[in-house]
Amino acid sequence: MKQRLFTILILLAFVGYDTVNAQWMPAPGEAQSKPVYIVGGTMHIGNGQIIENGAIGFEKGKITMVTDKDIDKIPKDNAQVINAEGKHIYPGFISPNSLMGLVEISAVRPTRDFDEVGDYNPHLRSIIAYNTDSWVTPTIRSNGVLLAQIRPQGGRISGGSAIVQLDAWNYEDALVKEDGIILNFPSLVNRKGWWGEPGGLEANKQNQEQLAELKSFFLEAQAYCKQDNPSETDLRFEAMRSVFNKEKKVYISANHAQNIIEVVDFIKTFKIDGVLVGGRDAYLVADVLAESKIPVILNKTHRLPYRADEDIDLPYKLPLLLKEAGVEFCIQAERSSGEQRNLPFTAGKAVPYGLSKEDALQSITLSAAKIMGIDAQFGSLEAGKSATLFISTGDALDPISNHVEVAFIDGREVNLENKQKELYRKFMDKYRLEQKQH
């Protein structure tokens, strides 16, 4: 008997292993062929609202209905119906300001494609290096992050950012929008030393020169863009056309209070569609940001206070402080690729420090979509928008309960397998242990 059970186990293990062997990089889901209805559970709309025991339906990739009434009347023929009782339905999380797909292993130079030579590179396009076959991406979406903004870094203008959906065959497939350019605002303060031997902070003596240089770049670009057909082409300036006609946003990083005020002034001066990125000291000038209606892609909460004298929970409560001041913000994760999957938890960390759960959710869904200009399609569970959403058995902003069961991007069911789950199964099978989680 024992012998037999053993054989069966081995067989099962083998079969189990074999069937998912190809799932390290699962194939993208197929286009939605029939309507899907998710019934019951708690629907987190993404705009602060919750619908209990309602239903959501989508067809051909678009949400067709979101309702809390007449659930019985949902047509079940030729449709997939998912019972979400006791579960949570969320719009896909959106991770802003990330290096996802632009780097595979950060310590291995050939896998890094995010930092080009030169200070002014608005003409660079991050989307063309986006690696849809990264091992990392599947691990991110299986925590509920279904969209991301990818961006280069370094220099004054690092290049163009793009928004991608995380279930694609190739970068053209993945592209949602090339949405902006990345600008690193001249800092008032430099850190002395180097990474291994950091010094204190000191004033950036080149600050004024750098600022003047930046302004003259924008002025020259503006003048250039006034010509429809310049006799000589400047690729950098050409790339700025979409900035001045507001097709693209300018994502401007700044963390020091003084710098943030200067960023606000810069945005007003050049009449650009500007977004503040970072905003570590934003609480000191939150009223200025609110008044100028400049939104913020906020640093992750998972960081230490910048100054020893600060409230030790300042990074955790900064989202609340901005919320109270009326600043629109979304929250980013650690920029590195591997950390993107912790986006929901970095947002959730603001909750015990006063931000409501739905506001925390909004900061990685609808607010992120608005700030990056994709809210017509994404960011909330509303009819007409893309069916990019998922079901978690528990609260998805808490690592103890985040468990994504089913996810859809544009109505296509996402294969939630990934390399890590596969390795888990492989070795649980080796040890003949019962898998408790996928």
Added chain:
Amino acid sequence: MKKIVGLLFLFWQIAAIAQVTYPTNGAKEIRNKHYAFTNATIYKDYQTKLEKASLIIKDGKVVTVSPSAFIPADAIEVDCSGKTIYPAFVEIISNYGLPEAKPAGEGRRYATQLVSDKKGAYYWNEAIKPETLAYELFASDSEKAKKLRAIGYGAVVSHQTDGIVRGSGTLVNLNDKSENENILKDQVASFYSFRKGVTKQNYPSSLMGAIALLEQTYLDGEWYKNNGHKEERNISLEYWNQQQDLPAVFLTSNWQEILRADRLGDANNVQYIIKGGGDEYKRLEELKASNASLIVPVKYPKPYDVEDPFAAHYVALKDMKHWELAPYNLARLDEANIEFALTTDGLEKAGDIMSGLKTAIKKGLKKETALKALTYAPAKMLRIDNWVGSLKDGSSANFLITSGDIFEEASILENWVQGDQYLIKQENTKELKGVYDLKLLDLRQNYKLEVKGKPASPEMNIVVNDTTKIKVKSSIQGKRITLHFTPQDAQQKIRLNGMMEGDVWQGKGQDLEGNWIDWQVDNRQELSKEEEKKEGENSKEETANLDETKDGTKEDKIGEVTYPFLPYGWTKEPKQKTVLFKNATVWTNTDDGILEETDVLIRDGRIVSVGKNLDGGSGETIDATGKHLTCGIIDEHSHIAISRGVNEGTQASSAEVSIGNVINSDDINIYRQLAGGVTTAQLLHGSANPIGGQSAIIKFRWGASPEEMKFENADKFIKFALGENVKHSNWGNNGTIRFPQTRLGVEQVFVDFFTQAKEYEEAKRNNPSKVRRNIELETILEIMNKERFITCHSYVQSEITMLMRVAEQFGFNINTFTHILEGYKIADKMKEHGVFASTFSDWWMYKFEVNDAIPHNAAILTDVGVVTAINSDDAEMGRRLNNEAAKGVKYGGMTEEEAWKMVTLNPAKILHLENRVGTIESGKDADVVLWSDNPLSNYSKAEQTYVDGRCYWDIEKDKEMRKLIQAERNRLIQKMLKAKEGGAETQKPSMPKHKHYHCDDIEDEGN
């Protein structure tokens, strides 16, 4: 040795003829310089003050000081009425007259230089250079000497200020003479520091490396003396041994380093004299207990320019507090009866020492102590008090003639070095007060001239009538006087020049038209009673001013010293409380599991009982309904609270270094992590080499000293490491020389060192007296003898298996694999070996070797039966380890209880502390945390954290503290603004550096 010194001294005293070895240009000069300084106030030494006394000197030495000195016939008498004579000051931290040190090699920064580039039979490490003898390198430097004399110094002990072992310092006079005459004593003291200096040799790169290197040098010196000299010639060690009888001076830069130096001295039977950084007031109690004599700089930071509120935001409270309290440092040392000498070392301008001292005196330093610290104390400490530091008979005639009390307004007029006179400042010392007749003889004009104020700065006025006075400007040099003034109703000035003879002054001048005139001042009368009274009030006002700020208001109360000296530090240590937590959900981590509505009583630092309806007696009761009570979190892998370097990765093995020597109790992250429920952490060496350093286990006793933070009687651990970091794979082109560069080499490093250690043990057993003691091998032996346990940084499965096999080959087990990201691949082998695991929850893909890391790792290891912890390796993650543990539930389907144990009971087991901490049960340490919610949840907060029953984190008290910090910042900012308004020079705002170490950080933060 002492006898010889005594004899020499005697000889030096009685040598009657000035004998020199060098030729003179011109006729031989015979100047015995026999002087009698009479009628002076004389400080024979810091505590013996004689009025109307005489000082006799001859041949550059003091003959005698006495109230009724017989003046020898051939002595020149100098009347010093109204003047005060002090022994000249002695500086003992100086590089006066010595060349700058140069590195022996030409290595570039970050290039590999493993051994000394110095040619010759010297020590293997360039930072150890006892062969540097200052007296051999010394060359008088008249420019520098002049500056030092102007401050009041007569002699200095000079050493080449570079390296860890710096050789001997020499006592020299600050005379403009040949070196032959200036050197008073060749070798006075040996000098040490924690800074390796200009050498390009890689080792040591960290503070703990410098300490270990010193420890080993002591052992090497001992070995060389006994047997080693038969085996090798080592000039450095010879000098080292010669210098062991000299007073030993250790240069440090703050109170923590003073304690480190003292501990090092204690371990080697040396009581160092320790130079500090001027922040001793922060920890007087521990410094007093060290029994070390200190050398203290009179160094105060400038106020910060805080006019721009945004810029001011970068100035740290601790720096502002230090600005306020540094001037009290000497007074507090004095009050604590700590023996200290003063130094100008580290001052921007050495001359600032006197103004600094005057400030210190206003803040409570006794003048006697100040004088002692400038003269007798440094001389006594270095056993040179027969030469300098007082005016005792036979000492070098180094003294100051001053216009009065040098700690008040008086100036140094003359500085005599070795009986040679140096004029410092010409200043009138004669009392001139009174009312005189000023006669412009040719103009037949007579004025009443009123003279008030101090002799050095007399205020002169022509009294026209009761309400009108004309200011007369004067300058006096010796007997010469010049006066000028603008008579009433005139535009031009009358200018006079003359000589003073007694109370009559007379000479020539030019009137308003430029005609030459004769003038005279005479008929001195006393000031009117009214004027005298005013005069008295003025000086009283001046004294009162000392305690007042510029705007005349009384100085605000000053801030208190907090422990630690950081925001959120306490002024009253939290007490060990008796607390009854009522009705909590208690995560016991025992067979009892999670108990609902349960009480826990703590008393005297222990958990007393766990149960229902407990009686807390007279203690505090906390209603914990709806809340969760757990034991404190234990971080198996932390790098917080470490000073100056977490890696000594310059060699393949650095088993000799110890984190326990460099614990930094003043790290704000201790408090931040208490707020995350952490109560204990293992502070680990980094991962830059296969055999790292010894670790330290601390309890988060916020505000305690580094020694007090150590977990008592904890087992000893050491960090090992594998993989890319030890191979320096990601170091670019700089890291390609040091062995090992491959995993193949890593294995052999272990085999080699364990083999060496075994053979070392055998050699010691066979021939105990002849074997050179080797801290590195002794540490490795401890591992093999199961007295020390390995925590090994590890990633890929092959190397993990390899290390287990190496250990087995040498008859012991690995205790812990930390990080262990591929542990899940060989969990069965690990279980069989009996090793523990401590891993990250979900880090991966940041380097090649973490490609196969999976967040299910902890769960698989646990399921297989390996005791597994979740660690941080990161100051930030360290404060939310509870949420990291929760990922065990998410990814591996662990139960909440199992997951929680990964940051509490399991690390307690891994660190062999489970008898003390890790569970909530009676008898365990009262290291407990009260959470608002399920402790694993992202939504819960630690409301209180206790260590040993002391509440170091309290969410409510923290709110109060935030207000205090804001108020204190504001108070200090206002005070700095006032200081700037009052004319104080300011410094630009800057933020202190603060390093958050990870495993692979390779440099010391220091400079």
